[in-house]
Amino acid sequence: MSQELPIIQIRNCLLVSIQTELHDRLALDLQSALMERVRATGSRGVILDVSAVEVIDSYITRILNDIGRSVRFMGADCYIVGIRPAVAMTLIEMGVELDAVSTALNLDLALEKLELLQ
Amino acid sequence: MTTTVESAIAAVLAGSITEITQRSIFHRLGGLAARQLPELAEAERRRVMSELETSVRLFARNNHAELIAACQRALNGEAISPAGRGAGRGLTKVLEIREEKDIASARLEAWSEAVRIGLSKFTSVKVATAVSELARNIVFYAGSGRVELRSEVDGSAARLEIIARDGGPGIDRPKLDEIFAGTYRSTRGMGKGLSAVKKLVDQFHLDTAPGRGTVVTCMFRGER
Numbered sequence: 374m375s376q377e378l379p380i381i382q383i384r385n386c387l388l389v390s391i392q393t394e395l396h397d398r399l400a401l402d403l404q405s406a407l408m409e410r411v412r413a414t415g416s417r418g419v420i421l422d423v424s425a426v427e428v429i430d431s432y433i434t435r436i437l438n439d440i441g442r443s444v445r446f447m448g449a450d451c452y453i454v455g456i457r458p459a460v461a462m463t464l465i466e467m468g469v470e471l472d473a474v475s476t477a478l479n480l481d482l483a484l485e486k487l488e489l490l491q
Numbered sequence: 492m493t494t495t496v497e498s499a500i501a502a503v504l505a506g507s508i509t510e511i512t513q514r515s516i517f518h519r520l521g522g523l524a525a526r527q528l529p530e531l532a533e534a535e536r537r538r539v540m541s542e543l544e545t546s547v548r549l550f551a552r553n554n555h556a557e558l559i560a561a562c563q564r565a566l567n568g569e570a571i572s573p574a575g576r577g578a579g580r581g582l583t584k585v586l587e588i589r590e591e592k593d594i595a596s597a598r599l600e601a602w603s604e605a606v607r608i609g610l611s612k613f614t615s616v617k618v619a620t621a622v623s624e625l626a627r628n629i630v631f632y633a634g635s636g637r638v639e640l641r642s643e644v645d646g647s648a649a650r651l652e653i654i655a656r657d658g659g660p661g662i663d664r665p666k667l668d669e670i671f672a673g674t675y676r677s678t679r680g681m682g683k684g685l686s687a688v689k690k691l692v693d694q695f696h697l698d699t700a701p702g703r704g705t706v707v708t709c710m711f712r713g714e715r
Contacts, residue, residue, distance in 0.1 A: 467687035
């Protein structure tokens with residue numbers, strides 16, 4: 374059951390909307406696909422939209438941090454957008470950090486922060 | 492064993508409508524309140540129900556539809572629940588965890604159970620996250636196991652107990668110390684699952700030893 378998450382290019386930025394369960398394999402595939410695409414397109418930023426994700430546990434957090442770290446190594450910024458309030462509260466209570474990525478409230482604001490929208 | 496209209500309905504309304512208010516409701520039912528359930532004619536049953544519907548809407552703070560349905564069941568002589576609002580009192584769900592996809596379904600079950608017993612939106616997400624961590628630990632480190640959800644509703648209080656069991660390798664003392672000190676790093680996850688769960692829940696108990704598997708018991712409490 375091989376799946377792939379679609380990566381959408383907006384100007385010089387890559388967008389992935391996470392709508393499905395992130396498991397080991399999928400996460401690794403996404404990580405390497407993003408790194409390839411960043412290199413191929415010369416993207417300045419990667420935006421991961423998690424607004425459809427109802428629960429983020431420590432494992433998913435690690436995946437997001439890993440993706441953020443690898444994208445940063447390539448010289449691009451990584452933004453997580455759309456974290457739900459209850460999810461944010463839960464992560465804080467658990468003492469889990471999203472420290473290898475930047476966050477923005479939504480896609481527009483992430484693009485603004487990446488200085489792609491004026 | 493006989494049951495009167497009054498005792499059957501009082502059992503349903505307990506915790507939702509005060510006793511004093513209940514007395515005035517039964518007073519309004521007149522002689523019907525003291526009648527035995529099986530003796531009630533259809534027209535009388537309907538009269539009692541319409542009186543109860545009005546009273547529930549007037550005096551109960553919430554869960555009107557649920558309470559009215561419970562009154563109806565009680566009048567039919569079914570399922571006399573002592574807690575009124577506790578349609579699913581003392582329910583246990585057992586979820587088998589064998590592979591990665593079971594983590595997502597366990598999480599969903601836990602979330603819907605938390606919502607069902609009336610826990611807040613935030614608490615329900617915490618419940619789902621804790622179950623996600625525990626189920627993930629089972630898949631990653633033990634291979635297979637089970638998660639049990641035990642819910643209990645008592646008046647305005649709800650509690651949800653989560654028990655995660657596996658027959659895996661267990662955790663030894665030095666590793667446990669590292670886990671709860673926050674210094675442990677696993678190769679696959681963050682190594683933070685257990686300590687994260689401990690911080691999320693209202694009560695936490697861990698029973699594990701090398702070769703004996705692991706049982707994590709934790710509890711969420713909330714107001715409905």
